[in-house]
Amino acid sequence: MTVATAASVLVIAVGVVVEIKWSESGTNPAGAALASISTSHSAALLEQQRQEMIMVDSASKSVDMIGAPAVAQIQVQKPSSSSGSSGSGGSPPISFTPPDPGSAQAIAEQMLPSFGFSVSGQFGCLVDLWNRESGWRYNAENASGAYGIPQALPGSKMASSGADWQTNPATQINWGLGYIKSTYSTPCGAWDHEEADGWY
Numbered sequence: 001m002t003v004a005t006a007a008s009v010l011v012i013a014v015g016v017v018v019e020i021k022w023s024e025s026g027t028n029p030a031g032a033a034l035a036s037i038s039t040s041h042s043a044a045l046l047e048q049q050r051q052e053m054i055m056v057d058s059a060s061k062s063v064d065m066i067g068a069p070a071v072a073q074i075q076v077q078k079p080s081s082s083s084g085s086s087g088s089g090g091s092p093p094i095s096f097t098p099p100d101p102g103s104a105q106a107i108a109e110q111m112l113p114s115f116g117f118s119v120s121g122q123f124g125c126l127v128d129l130w131n132r133e134s135g136w137r138y139n140a141e142n143a144s145g146a147y148g149i150p151q152a153l154p155g156s157k158m159a160s161s162g163a164d165w166q167t168n169p170a171t172q173i174n175w176g177l178g179y180i181k182s183t184y185s186t187p188c189g190a191w192d193h194e195e196a197d198g199w200y
Contacts, residue, residue, distance in 0.1 A: 104138065104173065105127060107173055108173045111174060112187075115180075115181050117177070117181075122186055125188035126187035128191055133200075134148065134149050137149065138172060139167075148172040148176075152179070162174070180200075
């Protein structure tokens with residue numbers, strides 16, 4: 001029962017008592033009627049109703065919180081010293097904070113000369129190529145199973161550049177630049193193929 005309903009019932013009851021007393025005695029019975037109501041009983045009833053309202057309010061807030069979507073929490077785990085590399089096919093735990101795309105691009109820019117590529121002539125093509133393929137995300141994966149920044153298919157091909165191929169952008173970039181050099185000669189050659197055929 002809400003407080004408003006209880007108050008309405010109380011007012012009606014007092015009104016009925018007052019009317020009955022008034023008609024019987026011809027005197028103003030309001031004071032006597034109010035005095036006949038147990039003060040402690042009324043206070044206890046009101047306190048009980050107040051507690052019920054608090055519980056209803058708390059319950060509605062709990063429903064709101066339970067119904068709200070949870071915010072995902074990313075936890076970075078360090079592998080134990082005895083774990084070694086994962087042989088189960090699952091992704092190994094990440095032992096560092098993944099770099100943002102700008103950092104992966106910086107790594108690639110520094111590696112270009114070691115593959116004989118001009119930064120000023122080839123870096124723009126490489127940025128466009130891997131923007132389209134993976135958005136420069138080390139954990140990008142598509143439905144066909146291509147993986148990583150260069151979208152190696154299968155991703156395990158990149159193991160030739162390092163055991164950490166699943167999580168290390170530098171390992172992936174090193175493999176990707178080697179693949180580009182052996183298959184298309186230059187990043188711009190790979191980008192031309194990407195634009196013409198939708199893949200490289």
